[in-house]
Structures are given as structure tokens and as C-alpha cells.
Amino acid sequence: MSEIRVRFAPSPTGKVHIGNIRAAIYNWLFARHTGGKFLLRVEDTDLERSTPEAIAVLFDCMKWLGLDWDEEVFYQTKNVKRHLEVVDQLLASGHAYKVEKTSRDGKTGVVTMFRMPKEGVIEFDDIVKGHMAKKAEDIQDFAIVRSDGSPIFHIANVVDDIDQRVTHIIRGDDHVENTFKHICIFRALGAEVPKYGHLSMIVNQQGKPYSKRDGAAFVGEYREQGYLPEALFNYLLLLGWNPGDDREVLTREEMVKLFELEKVHVTAAMFDPKKLAWMNGEYIKKIPAEEFRDLLVRSAAAEGSSSGSLGEYAVSPRSDLRSAAEHSADKTAASEGSSSGALGEYAVSLRSDLRSAAERIAWWDYLAAQIQVRTKFLKDIPAAIKCFVSDDFPFDEKAVEKRLKKPGVKELLLDLVERFSKVEDWTAPALEAVVKELSQGNGMGPWVHPIRVAVSGRGEGIGLFEMLQLLGKEKTLARLRKAAETLCA
């Protein structure tokens, strides 16, 4: 029994489509589940588009999602000589012939055609779609070498699969028709025909293949928008497969253990950004507390620097995870490394009164705990923590209009400054007690909303009293005063 070998064979274009990466995910899972090999073949024959940069983007996306491959990367361009040798073989055996043709754009030249059998039925058992059959007469001869002498996809693909000893070809649905042709090439060459599994497409609301016109269609975009690779991976996996019970959020180990190609669905699946967003929130909640805290610290540091910060930490600290197993190893390494230099010793720019490292870390932990449950996307973090790390935070105009530009608010804020300045024990419960007393059980809204906007610039965010505690007495009083004087009507 020979080992299972599958491959992911994208042509690098500079962007990796989600449908394409889902094929990679299924291949990877199939290999890991069966203990086989997952190979990467770069079909870089389009010299115009297959630049080193485009290839780097491909590797990047795969690394980001933890799709590690076995053996060396196979570059299709390096195998052109072999492709042509095989074509000669086919020519000699009568399975191919040369003919003068005129292409669509009017160029005339001699191309090499593969000669299809003229009778019989070509059939195969697709692992996901079941038995497939097609009459040979329904398929026309097709070109395998261009008039400029370069091999065409069909022959290159088959020869590479033979050379890489691929046993299972798991690829997109759009290749089913090609499969009938490719099987004929394998046979003409006397090679063993691999097993096939064709994956349905990811479609938009109209049922058409999901494209960039329908939203974010490329892996890089999800990365930039602050999605966690685990969430994208998990969501894409669920789009056409499920473990057979009600579990949806799965660990990488569970996926590897439970994945079965036979259970992958035949029908096209509609991409639902809302469910992906939900899943991302689930994964964000699952980030270990210290890790999330360090994410905030890093984000704050990036905000401080002049460079565009988002891209920097959108590459989340977990981005270099390769497999679930390595993940935990990476995590400890990351937190050990990060607690020193990179995180600026957890400085809290607004709270110079926090002297010890322990105090500062506790401050960040408290903030992180409040932020974490409210975060759906990593990219929302900078705005959420801005008012805690800088005095230069933006004021939301609508919130200011609604909460501060009302008669009486100025007096209300100044009165609060009075009262808060008497508070010795600057903690959330103590502060809440002050406002509770003012409201006399009639709801704290009239006080809470103006305070929130005054100290944070926004109408939403973490609990108000927790917010004040984090800001500290000095900052809170200063901001309330400033808002009363400059922003109120």
C-alpha cells in the first residue's frame, strides 16, 4: 500500500482566493488525517503574473493559516522539459498529433493536440461527487502544446502529478470536465490514474462563484481586516463539511481527527460574512488572556509610532503557527519573548503613578479583560483603546451633540468633578456609588452618558466605572473639566 500524497497546485497571481485556499485546507486536512503527504506545487507558467512577489504572497497566506507542506516546493516551470518529452512520447505512440490551427485572436500556427478515444465511456468514482461518467465521443481533442512550443495546463498538470506521485487529486468543481480528459492522458501514458475529489464552489447570494465584486474574496483581505486565521480556517472548513454532530468551533486537532473527504458536500455553499464574523468573535474570546493583553500593548505601541500600525499587528501573534501542535510551543515562546523588550515593559503612558511593573501589568490585564469580550475584529482594537493610551483621542460628533451639547450638562460635569475629587478609593465600585447616590435610584443614564463621552469621546465602550478606574483620578477629573469648558453648550 503506497502512501497518500495530495497536492495544492495554485497559480500565483498575487492574491489567494478563498475558494482556492479552501481547496488547500481540504487537501491539508486530508493529508494530515490520513498521515499522508501534503505537497505544494506552484503552477508558475504564466511568467507575467507569477512574480517572486506573487509567490511570496502565496507562501504568506499558507503560513498565516497554518497550512504547512511537506517536501520541497515543486515549481512547474522547472518541469517544462519533462512535459515536452512526454508530448513526444504521446506523438510517437499516436496519442497526439500536430495540426495547424487558428486561435480566437486570429493567430495561425501549429499546435499539438491530444487524441481522445472515439468510443467508450470514461468514468471514475469521485470521492465527493460519487460516480461520474461521460461518453468519450462527447469530448473533443484538445491542445496540449501551443504553437510557440510551450506546454498547456492539461499536459503539464498530468505530468507533474505523475512526477510528484500524487495519489489523490482534490480540487475545485470547475475541473470535473478536465478530469475526463486527464484520465485519458494518464492512460495513454500507462500511468496509474489517481483518485479524484471535486469540491463545490463558494458562491455569492446570486449563486455565482464568489468574486471580489461580492466582498472580500482574498485571504489577504481577511488578514488585513483583523480576522484570526483560525476563524477563517474553521469557517471555510464548515462551508461544505461538518463533523457529524453539532460542534462548529473546532480545534485544529479535532479537525484533523474528524475530517473525512467522503463527507464533504456536493452542493455549492453560499458565503456568509456574518457567520464568519461571529466565529471570529468566538476565536477572539478564546485567545488566552495574557496573549490578548500583549496584543493590546503591542497595538498601543504601534499606534504611538508614526508608521501605519494596522498592518503590523493584523499579523497577529499567532500568525506564525504552523500546526496545532506547534501552536502551543509558539505561544510560550512568544509570551516569553514579548514580555521583555517588544512590549516596552508595559508602560502606561497615561498613568505615570503606576510605578511597579506588576501594577502596570495588572492595569493592562484589567483593560484587556474588558475589551476582549467586546472585540469582533482585531482592527477595532486601536479605536477601542485609544482613550486609554493617549489624551489625543477623537470625539464622536454625534455623541458629543447628543450627550454634551445639552443644557445643564456643563453644570452636571462640574458638579461631578467636585464629588469625584473627594473620592479617596478610586475604584469602580466607589465611583459607581457616587453616581448611584446622585441618581437616587432613578437610573444613572443622565450622568453616565455625558461622563462617558467626556472622558472617552465615544458613546460606547467598556463599563463606565471600570473606564474611570483605569483612567485614574487625575485624568478623569482633567477630562471632565476640559469637556465641560470646551465641548458643552
Place this chain on the structure above:
RNA sequence: GGCCCCUUCGUCUAUCGGCUAGGACAUCUGGUUCUCAUCCAGGUAAGAGGAGUUCGACUCUCCUAGGGGCUGCCA
């Protein structure tokens, strides 16, 4: 046009002839609450249509309709 494939709530899906058709997302209602979230409780919502096989069909067969793919010197 020809060939191939598909069809359960709005969406992703469970069901391998017994179904009061289950779950998740979304949505709605209520609770918690200082906002936004989280969390908790509950609701609305599905088997494309038609024949057949069967005691019984969402599950099997056929037809129709609808959808998708392919039909290149693209991959």
C-alpha cells in the same frame, strides 16, 4: 445549443425509510445592564413541483422546473 452536476429554515447544515424535521448564524421578543457587547430564556422560519415504489418517503426511482459548471493555443 450540447455534455456533466446540484436542489431541507434567509444562510451553513443534521436526517443514512418511522419526523412532533434537530443545531448554528442572522432576525425578532424578554431578562441582566450605565452604553456597546457578553451572558441567559424564548419565538418566527425549511424538505422546488409532479408521478411512482412502500404499511410508511425529506430519505429510493422517474419526469418537470430552477440553479451551477464545462464547452480556449486560460488555469
